[in-house]
Amino acid sequence: MTSTEKTQPRSRRIQGLDAEQRRARRREQILAAAFELIAADGYVNTAIEQICQTAFVGNKAFYELFDSKESCYLALLQQLSERAQTEVATALAECTGDRHEVISTVVAAFAHALVDDPRVAQVTFGEASGISAKVEQQRRTNRRWAAQFLETLWREYGFVPEGGIGIDLHALAVSTIGGLFDTVADWLHQTDAGSTGEIDTLIRDLTAFTDIVHLGLAAAAARE
Numbered sequence: 001m002t003s004t005e006k007t008q009p010r011s012r013r014i015q016g017l018d019a020e021q022r023r024a025r026r027r028e029q030i031l032a033a034a035f036e037l038i039a040a041d042g043y044v045n046t047a048i049e050q051i052c053q054t055a056f057v058g059n060k061a062f063y064e065l066f067d068s069k070e071s072c073y074l075a076l077l078q079q080l081s082e083r084a085q086t087e088v089a090t091a092l093a094e095c096t097g098d099r100h101e102v103i104s105t106v107v108a109a110f111a112h113a114l115v116d117d118p119r120v121a122q123v124t125f126g127e128a129s130g131i132s133a134k135v136e137q138q139r140r141t142n143r144r145w146a147a148q149f150l151e152t153l154w155r156e157y158g159f160v161p162e163g164g165i166g167i168d169l170h171a172l173a174v175s176t177i178g179g180l181f182d183t184v185a186d187w188l189h190q191t192d193a194g195s196t197g198e199i200d201t202l203i204r205d206l207t208a209f210t211d212i213v214h215l216g217l218a219a220a221a222a223r224e
Helices: 003-007 019-041 048-055 059-065 069-094 099-115 118-126 133-156 169-192 199-223
Strands: none
Touching: 019 048, 019 059, 019 069, 019 118, 048 059, 048 069, 069 099, 069 118, 069 133, 099 118, 099 133, 099 169, 099 199, 118 169, 133 169, 169 199
16 A cells, blocks of 8 residues: 555445445435425425425535525426436437438427426426526526437438528527427426326327428428
8 A cells, every 4th residue: 555545534434325425315315305396386485494304414415515496406407407318319319210200209209208207397397487597597508408409310310401401400490499398388288277188199299390390491401
């Protein structure tokens, strides 16, 4: 053992976890508790003390990880977004069909990622709007990622020719993503009002919307 190794303090392990692992576990506990509470009671009606009690951590542990309830919520939104992104990307990677099947697969994965667990939609759609400028910025960042994903999909699968179609493709992707999210939000509203809320209906509506956009892309390409 070198002299440096001798002087390095050993990280204390509790329940087999070192300090960094315990910190990561506490963070996951807090985010899971925030998810449950905000989905059930809303952002405004959820207090930090409630989150800590549900997560079985102290207030001090919360503030070691998050500056405020807002920063905790931002981390939760990011976590949910990353999970949805992973599900959609995985579905795309596993799809071996033609481009129509690719779009159908991606649309279905998008829908399932958002509504299979009703709490996801409640936390993201039902709560995120109007909380603060930072939360709105996070929502916009998530939508820009989705728009970039869609734009890349259009280019890679030949929905637009290599030379382009004379329009701002990114702006069109942003508008398309906005339409898809609004379709999901409307479906959720109808479900809350007592509709059967069959996800196949949602997927059908989302697919119809993207089909119309792709007809427009084909028409724009034909004019070039």
